Amino acid sequence: MSDQLYETLKQTAIAHFKGYESPTPWNNEAIQQHRTPECVHYLHPVESIPAPFNEPIKIDQFSSFMHFFGACLDRFSLPIKDLVVDVRQRTVVARLGAVFDFRAFGNEAKEEGYTAEYMVLMEMEESGTKVVRIEEFIDPQRLMGYVQPKAQRYAQSVSGGA
Numbered sequence: 381m382s383d384q385l386y387e388t389l390k391q392t393a394i395a396h397f398k399g400y401e402s403p404t405p406w407n408n409e410a411i412q413q414h415r416t417p418e419c420v421h422y423l424h425p426v427e428s429i430p431a432p433f434n435e436p437i438k439i440d441q442f443s444s445f446m447h448f449f450g451a452c453l454d455r456f457s458l459p460i461k462d463l464v465v466d467v468r469q470r471t472v473v474a475r476l477g478a479v480f481d482f483r484a485f486g487n488e489a490k491e492e493g494y495t496a497e498y499m500v501l502m503e504m505e506e507s508g509t510k511v512v513r514i515e516e517f518i519d520p521q522r523l524m525g526y527v528q529p530k531a532q533r534y535a536q537s538v539s540g541g542a
Contacts, residue, residue, distance in 0.1 A: 382467050388508035389465050393472040396502070396511055400458050406450030408443045414511055415439075421514040428520035433528075449527065452534035454490065455481040461497075470504045482530060486537040496522040 392414060399410035421437040423429050437445065450456075462475040476498040484490040499517040504510060518524075 385467050385470075385508050386465050389467065389470060389472055389504055390463065392504060392509055392511065393463065393465075393474060393502055394460065397458050397460060397474070397476065401456055404450065405453040405456035406446045408446040408450075411446065412439065412443070414509075416505055416510045416512050419511050419513065421516065424515060424517045425520065428524075429518075430524060430528075433524065448535060449531050451538070452482055452485070452531045453480060454483050455479075455492075470506070470508060472500075472502045472504070474498075474500045474502075476500060480527065483534065485534050488530075488533070494526070496527075 396411065396414040399412075399414060400406055402410040404410075417439060419439065421442055423433050423437070426434045432441065433445070435441075457477075457479045459477045459479075460474055461477055464473045466472075478496045478498060480491075480494040480496070482488075482491040482494065496519055501515040502511050503513040505512050
């Protein structure tokens with residue numbers, strides 16, 4: 381059972397991360413299929429994350445965030461650098477790289493190869509096939525200081541805003 385649960389936990393985590401890389405980057409449906417409806421996502425360090433991203437993120441908020449961030453991306457890859465599985469605790473810890481390719485819009489040229497790194501702790505439900513909690517540790521300057529403002533400018537550009 382332990383070897384089987386180990387593989388299940390590992391494959392669930394890998395499939396979840398691959399959801400971010402789907403043909404439509406940060407595709408909410410591709411990601412949510414690996415989560416329970418009650419799954420809560422936390423971003424850390426909370427002191428460095430602006431509202432509303434510094435609060436527990438539930439399914440509706442997560443869906444909005446994925447649409448907001450994913451819309452400005454042409455491509456996104458999330459290579460797994462390290463992966464540790466704890467069968468007893470039903471958790472997976474991963475160190476991930478990230479490569480963003482941003483769409484061209486307005487006066488901004490297409491940008492390829494922007495990188496960031498993440499550490500993610502995922503807790504799974506009893507069977508190991510669904511994620512119930514995610515603790516994501518980001519570099520706030522790389523994500524919230526660059527990607528978030530770029531996504532905001534993209535959203536304004538496509539909506540005809542200033």
